[in-house]
Amino acid sequence: MKITQKIQQSADNDKIWWSFEYFPPRTAQGLQNLLDRIERMRALGPEFIDITWNAGGRTSDLTSEMVKTCQGLIGMETCMHLTCTNMPKEKVDIALREAKQHGCRNVLALRGDPPSGKDEWEAVEGGFIHGIDLVKHIRRDYGDYFDIAVAGFPQHMALPPDERDQEIQWLKEKVDAGVAFIFTQMFYDVQMFIDWVKAIRAAGITIPVVPGIAPIQTWNGFQRATSLAKIVVPQFFLDALEPIKNDDEKVREVGTRLVADMCRRILKEDIGIRGLHFYTMNLEKGTKMLLEELNLVPRIETIKPLPWRQSLTPNRRQETIRPIFWANRTKSYISRTENWDEYPNGRFGDSRSPAYGELDGYGVWIKQTKEDALKLWGHPTSFADIASLFARFCTKKLSALPWSDQAPSRETSVIAEQLATMNEFGFLTINSQPAVNGARSDDPVFGWGPSNGYVYQKAYLEFFVNPTLLNLLLTHIERDSNITYYVINKRGDLRTNTHSDGPNAVTWGVFPGKEIIQPTIVEAVSFMAWKDEAFELGQQWAKLYEANSPSQNLITELMDTCFLVNVVHNNFHEPDAIFKPFLKAGAEYVAAKAKATAVNGH
Amino acid sequence: MKITQKIQQSADNDKIWWSFEYFPPRTAQGLQNLLDRIERMRALGPEFIDITWNAGGRTSDLTSEMVKTCQGLIGMETCMHLTCTNMPKEKVDIALREAKQHGCRNVLALRGDPPSGKDEWEAVEGGFIHGIDLVKHIRRDYGDYFDIAVAGFPQHMALPPDERDQEIQWLKEKVDAGVAFIFTQMFYDVQMFIDWVKAIRAAGITIPVVPGIAPIQTWNGFQRATSLAKIVVPQFFLDALEPIKNDDEKVREVGTRLVADMCRRILKEDIGIRGLHFYTMNLEKGTKMLLEELNLVPRIETIKPLPWRQSLTPNRRQETIRPIFWANRTKSYISRTENWDEYPNGRFGDSRSPAYGELDGYGVWIKQTKEDALKLWGHPTSFADIASLFARFCTKKLSALPWSDQAPSRETSVIAEQLATMNEFGFLTINSQPAVNGARSDDPVFGWGPSNGYVYQKAYLEFFVNPTLLNLLLTHIERDSNITYYVINKRGDLRTNTHSDGPNAVTWGVFPGKEIIQPTIVEAVSFMAWKDEAFELGQQWAKLYEANSPSQNLITELMDTCFLVNVVHNNFHEPDAIFKPFLKAGAEYVAAKAKATAVNGH
Structure with missing residues (x-):
């Protein structure tokens, strides 16, 4: 689903939403750990997740792989970053084609940072030079299929007025080229953010803005991140954190309070923002503490529409029935049925392909x-x-x-x-x-599906x-x-x-206004x-x-x-x-x- | 379903089965009354019903109409009689084509009685002369589609040996032309029936024999039927019935006992017969009393596989879901959906045609x-x-x-x-x-579906x-x-x-070894x-x-x-x-x- 649709739905229901950003790790073991973590953090109720593109391209295939796993196996809506750095047009096209294949409907188009080891950004031969070129390219090739996001920089409010206006003008041009919403860079100066939102609104940019929130996890991490991106940090942040900088636990505690105050202010301010995008840095604790501090509790329905995890790959989205045998081996089931024309929906017999894929090549392995x-x-x-x-x-x-x-x-x-x-x-x-025998659908142990229902096994x-x-x-x-x-x-x-x-049927549910679901x-x-x-x-x-x-x-x-x-x-x-x-x-x-x-x- | 399949199923489950024969009435009101009665008598648990063809052809269209209603609306397997009397080949072909359309898989091929007003049977121009010609014609045009039955006459045992052997030889020839089973004419001399079965078996006829049982309903009816067909009546029947011939109630009572004894003897005898075909004469009481006397109780499962009556028209056989709105107007629902390509099965949404037929021409009328x-x-x-x-x-x-x-x-x-x-x-x-909330599937008020299940509304x-x-x-x-x-x-x-x-879904059932049924x-x-x-x-x-x-x-x-x-x-x-x-x-x-x-x- 497109992120703008999710934003609209939350607005219609007057609900606050949040999302998590992750970056591809450097090793295979790191990848497995991260996927396990993403799966665990799903229970925190993010509306979607966002996977960065690794500048320099070393791990760019990993981004595509992660998008596939998150959409198909973990069943979470995903936004994929795509940068111009070191990316000839062909690589961009492969990335977009695969994203679509995996059911991803959201792309964050970025120019990206200079390749590692270089100070200045330079285009690769046959690549794109500006973010706007990438936006136009995606729109031309994919029409409305993707929600295209671009980055916004509240930081620009610190620039001299003419430079700032120039930046806003460039942003306006990108938006006019077909951008659906804006993720902002991280910030800690909430007033600067608010001023920036008002400035871009005044310049005629009306699409949704999603503030990027970076939980404070350690003093060093905080310092490195803010200095690298030249983020303005209000003095009272430093005053509160520096004295306790050697105590990670305390830094997280105080940092959580500071960032939570900032979030509350954003949500209270009359600038129409009802969602928060968390830069998790692939860590669990800081984001979790922040959500708890903000009293943002995941909604059951977001989490468990069926007793097993639904896949968001396009041709599996309607899938509502699976055999019980793979209950502990979802990944294997998904692999072995990858080539089915249709997936069982409503009834198993209707659309089941006669063939399960052979074991060879499907990675039947002991995980340990x-x-x-x-x-x-x-x-x-x-x-x-x-x-x-x-x-x-x-x-x-x-x-x-x-x-x-x-x-x-x-x-x-x-x-x-x-x-x-x-x-x-x-x-x-x-x-x-x-x-x-008929547990309520919100039963903490057995429940699944919409509210006011009953589930059976x-x-x-x-x-x-x-x-x-x-x-x-x-x-x-x-x-x-x-x-x-x-x-x-x-x-x-x-x-x-x-x-x-x-x-x-060994598991089924009865819900208001629906046919019986037998997953x-x-x-x-x-x-x-x-x-x-x-x-x-x-x-x-x-x-x-x-x-x-x-x-x-x-x-x-x-x-x-x-x-x-x-x-x-x-x-x-x-x-x-x-x-x-x-x-x-x-x-x-x-x-x-x-x-x-x-x-x-x- | 073919009757031989039903016979085989009953044999496999070692169950006694029974079936009812009706004849087309002479008036439209009579037809409505008979259809209501057939529907009521369905509760007595016949495996199938049998509709006679009216010699003389006046009401032959009615036979076809009745087959359609019984298969499609009442949902009972039907056997259609087809006679050679007054039937040019074209009429035979129309009757067979329509029977197939309505899902009827069984035809009783008869030469038939002479047309009314004539003593001698004569072929109509372009028609069939012998029952065997009709059998061969059906086999040639329809292959294995129909189970073809012919009539057997236990009465022939009363003929001189050479005539009797000739009759059995003719029967053998018919059977060899592709007959699937034999209905016998009514009889009251059980020993004669048993001898006849042994005689045809000795002559190499191995297909199932279904004895035709005529309940005794009134003295006059009994007399008329037996004399018309020259049926041998054992003296002890007459001795028991004649003294009470003016008391219909008593005749039915004593007649029921006599015929029940006969049935018990047939079922006990080692001639492999486990089914009884009742000549109801379109009457309810005599057949019902006989079944009660024989302690033949309908099996729940035969009667109510779904909470509403399933249709046996070929393209509706898989239908398992209907909207509740027509619950009191099944006929109208069937008419208005007659042209759907597929009928909802498992899920309503899967195969629903977007269009219901208009009211015009679908007979939305007040029945009174x-x-x-x-x-x-x-x-x-x-x-x-x-x-x-x-x-x-x-x-x-x-x-x-x-x-x-x-x-x-x-x-x-x-x-x-x-x-x-x-x-x-x-x-x-x-x-x-x-x-x-979960009544047992054999609940007398709410139950439906196979045993050991639970039903819900x-x-x-x-x-x-x-x-x-x-x-x-x-x-x-x-x-x-x-x-x-x-x-x-x-x-x-x-x-x-x-x-x-x-x-x-407002009605559903959970059964052993099945998907959830939501009719x-x-x-x-x-x-x-x-x-x-x-x-x-x-x-x-x-x-x-x-x-x-x-x-x-x-x-x-x-x-x-x-x-x-x-x-x-x-x-x-x-x-x-x-x-x-x-x-x-x-x-x-x-x-x-x-x-x-x-x-x-x-």
Whole structure:
């Protein structure tokens, strides 16, 4: 969505909004960390995020990659910076084409800083010289597709009047060339900012202005940023901060108060500004403190329209249904379905492409490095060792498994004890959800979707299990007509008690004035595609150990002989019913093993 | 669906099934009555129905019309008889083409009786001579599309051996020409039937045999039918029936026992027969008594897969969603949407054609004759008279309204008192449903769909109301954020508090192993199409009265000035909440009128 639309919507609802700016990091690990952070900071409720373009171009591909991930995987509206520095026209065109492909509708067109190591800005051959040339180029090639932003400099109010007027005149020309809104450079002199807004308004610039707010995180950072961009800092900022400059904690505390005062003044002033753009410097704490100080609380609805994160890539925007199997591996699901013509919307069956992408090239990998993995999972030498890892993961005593990068979700803790027991019996759970019979849509644990709605879930369990225990389980399962299941082995032999091959909705919501939304389903074709991945992750775990070591042999044999099973209890009015067959089968299994041991002992 | 498939399904589930035969009546009124009866008898659970072809052809178009109505409107699988009598090839082809169009997959090919007034059968010019010619013709033109049945005659066992063998040989030849199953003629000598089945099996006829069972309804009817077709009647039938032949009640009672014994014997005998085909003679009682005597209870699932009746016309078979507005006028909905390319399935928005057919030519009529209508509704001369009619309809003291041919459905009785009160206040309700928060799918009042499911409804009210009362109502409605409404007048000015124009699901069901089914919705475009019909029905009521009579003027003015309103209470956890704004607004309205009267009185 275009940022001007978001600004308009917030104005219509008389709501204050905010956004976050990030810059591409220098290393791959840094990128992964930043993406994790962007995802976490999504919970702070930014309306959109803004990714800078790295002058010098070394990391410019990263910008495009980050835009793709933020739009498609994290599901946040993104604004992409684009600078003229070191950018021949062809590179500009590639960047714009990719941005459009990823669903990005917002570009900040900048001349940019001089390339590193140079003092003066110079155009690259075949490149653009002024920001306005870039604006015109984008408008010519893409019409109205992008909201184009340019930078505004409140700082210019410190220039001699004729220079200042000249700058405002240049800004006016850029705006007239087709600019939709203005981001300002950071500032700390709020009066200067207000004067500047009034000056550009007087000059006939009527498009929205978004003030750039830089939280004060450390004294050094603050000093470096303000001196680099020659930002005017009011004396009372320095008076308050300098005495405590060696205490980072205090600097953030005092800085937060100072900047918050500035923000309040901006929002109070009669200049029509209802949004704040935070220069996060890729840091979390300062921005978070500032939002808390300003009492800007994220709206639930902004955050969780569906139980899983929606993608903002153009052809996925209508997607409203996904199979439950990839709940802990969204990125893999998105990759493996990247080439679908249409994405399931309303019903899964309507538009599902028959094919999931093959595993090769889709990066089915264990996220941990070998070193971290061994630290996490040790060297299991018996099935009991493995079962214990799974059980400890359920109760959050272990932070990850090869099948789950993150700790179990909050809703899973409701059934953590039952899951731990299952795992101790030998049902190695890799996915689950508890039954929910009509929680309110604003429920802190289970809620999603618009307000005044109710959400529901059928209990779901997915696990690896050995053939003997599976047979015991199935005799109990077959006695409960409310249970449907799919059993598959590594080879792909499928067994099920469902009569239709249509999808089973396991999460749905009922909302005022809407059709029923059913975002999560269990379905055979998807399960078979997921199976490859689930077994492959086990193989990869085995490969972390030395060839023919006891741990490798143990895990390899487990993957070769066990079954992957999913079970849905269709009666969501009885939350505990799904566990009963497992407890019975588990107890029988333990008794049989004890008996066998006793017999062998004699 | 083909009847052989149904037979196979029942065999797979080891279930006994039954079917009903009807014949086309001679008059239009008779047709309407019969269709009403077929619809009622649907509740007895026949797997399919069978419509005879009227020899002589006078009413052959009626057969086609009945097949259309039964498949498309009543939603029952139908078998169509087709005879050679008086049928040139062109007429046969028209009948087959239309049957296919209506979704009929079953044809009983007969030579037929001689035309009325003639003793000997003779072929019409360009027609077929033998049943086998008709069978071959259908196979040649339609391949496997139709299940072709032929008649079998257990009676032939009474013939001399060579004649009997000749008849069985002819049957074998027909079967070999592509017959799928055999309906037998009626019989009362069960041993003869069993012998005949064994004889045709011995002759190599392996297709299913469906015994034709004729309930005994009156002595005269029984005598006429058996003598006309020269049916062998065992002496003990006559011994039991003749002494009581003047007491219809008793004949039915004893006859039911006799025929039931026969049926039990057939089903018990080891000849693989699990289905009974009842010759109803268009009568209800005899068949019903027989089914009760046999303890053959209809299965819920056969009867109500959705809360409304599904159509079996080929292109409507996948239809799973309809707007609520036509709940009491299914026939009109089916007519007005007859030309849609696709029917809403899963989601309403997916496949809805933008256009509803115009009213002209779609038979928007008050079903009652003028005489019956005046008897029902009298000559209202005040708004209070009209409101009283509506209130009495809600409490079943009046059997019909211009907007509803039938008494309110069983589920509506739950809210009958509240509806009556609303009507007394001046909200003239024409459609409604109570809120349901998860009733079991086998609930006798609210249930539908497969077993082990739960069904839900949002409370719904639709009514005419005058502008003053509407304004009072809206102030109360706006205070409940769970209510969404649409208001429209005769001209089509629409007012709503919904933000999206997407559909609102008001009935849905959750079932094991399935996506959520949401068969009833409220939606703006459909409401606007329905509005024309709702106001037109009022106009037609007015026209029943003399021009410029007080009743005509009253109703006409009402239709010209009132609004049609629909209201959904989205919180289905609070069944009574929808009525609150009506009670408040109604009380205020009454108080204001009382005050006005008092002031005028002074």
